[in-house]
Amino acid sequence: MSTTNTGFLEDFAAMSGFGATAAGGVDRQAGTAADHATRAWFGDWLARHGFTESVDAIGNQFGTLELVPGAPYVLIGSHLDSQPMAGRFDGAYGVLAAAHAAARVAAEARSGRLEPACNLAVVNWFNEEGSRFTPSMMGSSVFTGKLALDEALAVTDPAGESVAAALAAGHRPAGGAPVLADVARYAEIHIEQGRNLEETGTQVGIVDCTWAASKYRVTVDGAQSHTGSTRMEDRRDALYGAALVIAAARDLAAEFEPGQLHTSVSEMYVLPNSPVTIARQVRMNLDLRSPDEAVLARAMELLGKSIADAEGRSRTQVTLEQTHQWGLVPYQSEGVALGVASAKRLGFSHTQIMTVAGHDSTNLKDVVPTVMLFVPSVEGVSHHEAEYTRDEDALRGVELLTEVVRRLVAGELPAE
Amino acid sequence: MSTTNTGFLEDFAAMSGFGATAAGGVDRQAGTAADHATRAWFGDWLARHGFTESVDAIGNQFGTLELVPGAPYVLIGSHLDSQPMAGRFDGAYGVLAAAHAAARVAAEARSGRLEPACNLAVVNWFNEEGSRFTPSMMGSSVFTGKLALDEALAVTDPAGESVAAALAAGHRPAGGAPVLADVARYAEIHIEQGRNLEETGTQVGIVDCTWAASKYRVTVDGAQSHTGSTRMEDRRDALYGAALVIAAARDLAAEFEPGQLHTSVSEMYVLPNSPVTIARQVRMNLDLRSPDEAVLARAMELLGKSIADAEGRSRTQVTLEQTHQWGLVPYQSEGVALGVASAKRLGFSHTQIMTVAGHDSTNLKDVVPTVMLFVPSVEGVSHHEAEYTRDEDALRGVELLTEVVRRLVAGELPAE
Numbered sequence: 001m002s003t004t005n006t007g008f009l010e011d012f013a014a015m016s017g018f019g020a021t022a023a024g025g026v027d028r029q030a031g032t033a034a035d036h037a038t039r040a041w042f043g044d045w046l047a048r049h050g051f052t053e054s055v056d057a058i059g060n061q062f063g064t065l066e067l068v069p070g071a072p073y074v075l076i077g078s079h080l081d082s083q084p085m086a087g088r089f090d091g092a093y094g095v096l097a098a099a100h101a102a103a104r105v106a107a108e109a110r111s112g113r114l115e116p117a118c119n120l121a122v123v124n125w126f127n128e129e130g131s132r133f134t135p136s137m138m139g140s141s142v143f144t145g146k147l148a149l150d151e152a153l154a155v156t157d158p159a160g161e162s163v164a165a166a167l168a169a170g171h172r173p174a175g176g177a178p179v180l181a182d183v184a185r186y187a188e189i190h191i192e193q194g195r196n197l198e199e200t201g202t203q204v205g206i207v208d209c210t211w212a213a214s215k216y217r218v219t220v221d222g223a224q225s226h227t228g229s230t231r232m233e234d235r236r237d238a239l240y241g242a243a244l245v246i247a248a249a250r251d252l253a254a255e256f257e258p259g260q261l262h263t264s265v266s267e268m269y270v271l272p273n274s275p276v277t278i279a280r281q282v283r284m285n286l287d288l289r290s291p292d293e294a295v296l297a298r299a300m301e302l303l304g305k306s307i308a309d310a311e312g313r314s315r316t317q318v319t320l321e322q323t324h325q326w327g328l329v330p331y332q333s334e335g336v337a338l339g340v341a342s343a344k345r346l347g348f349s350h351t352q353i354m355t356v357a358g359h360d361s362t363n364l365k366d367v368v369p370t371v372m373l374f375v376p377s378v379e380g381v382s383h384h385e386a387e388y389t390r391d392e393d394a395l396r397g398v399e400l401l402t403e404v405v406r407r408l409v410a411g412e413l414p415a416e
Numbered sequence: 417m418s419t420t421n422t423g424f425l426e427d428f429a430a431m432s433g434f435g436a437t438a439a440g441g442v443d444r445q446a447g448t449a450a451d452h453a454t455r456a457w458f459g460d461w462l463a464r465h466g467f468t469e470s471v472d473a474i475g476n477q478f479g480t481l482e483l484v485p486g487a488p489y490v491l492i493g494s495h496l497d498s499q500p501m502a503g504r505f506d507g508a509y510g511v512l513a514a515a516h517a518a519a520r521v522a523a524e525a526r527s528g529r530l531e532p533a534c535n536l537a538v539v540n541w542f543n544e545e546g547s548r549f550t551p552s553m554m555g556s557s558v559f560t561g562k563l564a565l566d567e568a569l570a571v572t573d574p575a576g577e578s579v580a581a582a583l584a585a586g587h588r589p590a591g592g593a594p595v596l597a598d599v600a601r602y603a604e605i606h607i608e609q610g611r612n613l614e615e616t617g618t619q620v621g622i623v624d625c626t627w628a629a630s631k632y633r634v635t636v637d638g639a640q641s642h643t644g645s646t647r648m649e650d651r652r653d654a655l656y657g658a659a660l661v662i663a664a665a666r667d668l669a670a671e672f673e674p675g676q677l678h679t680s681v682s683e684m685y686v687l688p689n690s691p692v693t694i695a696r697q698v699r700m701n702l703d704l705r706s707p708d709e710a711v712l713a714r715a716m717e718l719l720g721k722s723i724a725d726a727e728g729r730s731r732t733q734v735t736l737e738q739t740h741q742w743g744l745v746p747y748q749s750e751g752v753a754l755g756v757a758s759a760k761r762l763g764f765s766h767t768q769i770m771t772v773a774g775h776d777s778t779n780l781k782d783v784v785p786t787v788m789l790f791v792p793s794v795e796g797v798s799h800h801e802a803e804y805t806r807d808e809d810a811l812r813g814v815e816l817l818t819e820v821v822r823r824l825v826a827g828e829l830p831a832e
């Protein structure tokens with residue numbers, strides 16, 4: 001590997017020190033002190049490598065490199081924020097890989113080894129994780145016009161602090177940041193967060209489609225009463241109703257072929273959450289994903305029956321409000337072809353692959369031609385401190401992204 | 417009814433204004449501003465009615481009336497704190513009834529209509545509910561020597577505020593408060609929190625026993641992972657494991673005759689509680705009660721099997737730590753007989769009754785002869801804003817408690 005690649009691993013180790021947990025992960029939810037510290041370090045890295053740093057109104061952090069005055073940008077990035085007690089690769093790997101790839105391609109262009117058609121920008125999207133501030137992919141949603149800036153800035157965390165306040169407390173360099181109209185192409189690299197690449201011994205993946213997903217906010221309404229003295233037949237226990245829904249959602253997956261349906265319930269709030277009082281209300285998130293839209297539809301039909309049964313058994317009322325819904329969404333075939341050609345050129349074993357998780361590229365691909373790449377995750381571990389990608393896989397990903405960016409900057413991917 | 421009884425309803429309405437909720441309940445957890453305001457009002461009431469107010473180190477609020485210099489006290493009371501969004505009768509009714517009963521009996525003694533053998537003290541026990549600060553019955557537990565004062569003062573609420581700090585912020589008159597050695601007898605009146613009296617058309621209940629109860633802190637340990645991308649077979653979802661335990665605990669009740677087993681799970685904490693991360697840990701309270709100790713033992717045996725099954729299905733580890741355990745605990749038969757004689761004397765229809773809920777008298781009866789009385793609860797509603805006891809039932813209870821206190825002050829209940 002080249003000297004630059006050795007530098008990548010050193011930089012990644014340094015970056016992983018911000019919000020580091022004892023077990024080797026990071027804890028740097030969006031807009032926290034640990035996130036701000038990581039952003040400040042990355043801003044310094046950008047400056048040291050000749051990028052011009054800027055931050056837009058929703059906190060997306062950019063580093064731009066001018067190669068062709070007035071030309072649009074090839075934008076490359078991911079996110080530096082994390083889930084609570086999470087892994088150090090998710091997002092952060094992609095941001096640093098983007099920065100290294102951009103620096104290398106810019107050097108090639110400036111030394112005449114490459115004829116650039118575009119300028120280069122790297123980006124750290126604000127709040128991709130959505131753990132502290134809902135919704136997830138906040139920065140890229142505002143950037144692509146899917147979410148209003150004012151609405152995003154007004155979102156508050158469970159302690160009542162707003163996005164606007166959290167951003168104001170952090171690192172904010174002056175100067176104009178790129179806007180969507182300035183961007184011609186987008187590329188992103190991420191760890192797989194699954195174990196398909198590892199199991200098939202494949203070195204890199206080129207993402208061609210996103211799984212279909214439906215997400216709901218579930219509210220279970222019961223009635224407060226005394227945990228001890230209330231007769232069992234008089235109870236309307238919202239936590240019991242919620243437990244039946246959680247179990248039903250999980251058991252649903254067994255109704256389909258393995259790998260056809262992922263379901264989960266997460267983030268739960270119990271009211272009043274007192275030791276001797278039966279819950280009057282439970283609120284939680286329900287998440288269903290599938291590589292087949294028909295499976296998702298059938299799953300929701302089955303779940304509806306289970307929920308009606310849960311309502312009857314617990315004497316509660318269950319309300320579902322859909323918060324996210326997307327079908328199978330393909331990445332542009334020209335972008336996939338460019339990714340495949342790049343992997344071939346470098347001699348990396350590769351496969352086209354679907355992504356189950358959402359990424360900022362999910363937003364970007366809807367508005368500009370996009371290339372999305374994966375490197376293997378050991379055992380598919382994700383959103384856990386034990387998340388891991390081997391050095392050789394991480395470095396191979398930087399090589400692949402560099403080749404993709406090289407081609408994008410040269411204007412290889414035509415507009416559709 | 418007498419003028420004093422009319423005054424009781426007026427006083428009760430005034431007291432119910434502190435921490436009042438729109439739906440007719442109260443929300444005044446221990447040591448909050450609403451609790452402090454209620455305590456200050458009650459302190460003022462005591463002073464206006466000739467009581468000497470004092471507060472001990474754990475925040476128990478007393479009003480004493482000297483009738484026989486140097487004699488021990490007949491202590492009467494309950495608690496003014498409430499669950500979140502709860503009813504206005506639970507505890508508060510008993511404190512005000514005690515104050516009215518004490519004032520009437522003292523007036524009788526001072527006018528020569530009664531020969532007193534004891535002094536009188538009313539008490540508002542601190543933190544009976546245990547919703548903000550664990551454990552419940554904190555004030556009476558410290559008073560009776562079951563819980564160390566330092567340990568209780570160091571307990572913190574979920575926001576990190578200690579009992580000591582919460583007490584320091586409130587109403588603290590100077591002066592020595594009674595201690596256990598000063599107390600000869602205890603009496604308490606409470607709403608039933610069940611519907612046995614109402615269903616049988618009985619006016620008052622004399623409590624003769626406490627249901628057996630076992631309470632556990634349940635910890636479900638799984639592993640964090642991504643709600644979307646983690647394969648179903650790779651998941652170790654602590655929330656799914658918790659849901660199986662909640663459902664199993666509830667279904668257990670159906671294995672026994674109606675009214676033989678009450679079970680519930682309440683107060684649940686989910687880590688990390690993020691929308692796209694599977695829970696690594698859930699902590700919750702499990703509560704089992706029965707009027708038959710053998711039922712409780714059999715229930716725990718069955719639950720153990722269900723928990724082992726839940727662990728297997730969810731690939732989690734479930735740990736139970738017992739936090740409370742008591743068998744069927746009778747109240748002294750002499751106290752029950754005195755309560756029955758009092759009800760007969762007043763011509764009230766009455767029955768001996770078990771209490772399912774714990775009360776401060778549960779602590780006091782272990783150390784001094786105790787009389788515990790119930791008045792009916794409409795539909796048995798408890799720990800809910802709709803909790804209700806009719807005026808005529810509330811006033812009848814004050815009459816009964818007054819008669820009981822009259823007999824206790826006269827020395828009718830012999831020491832055992």
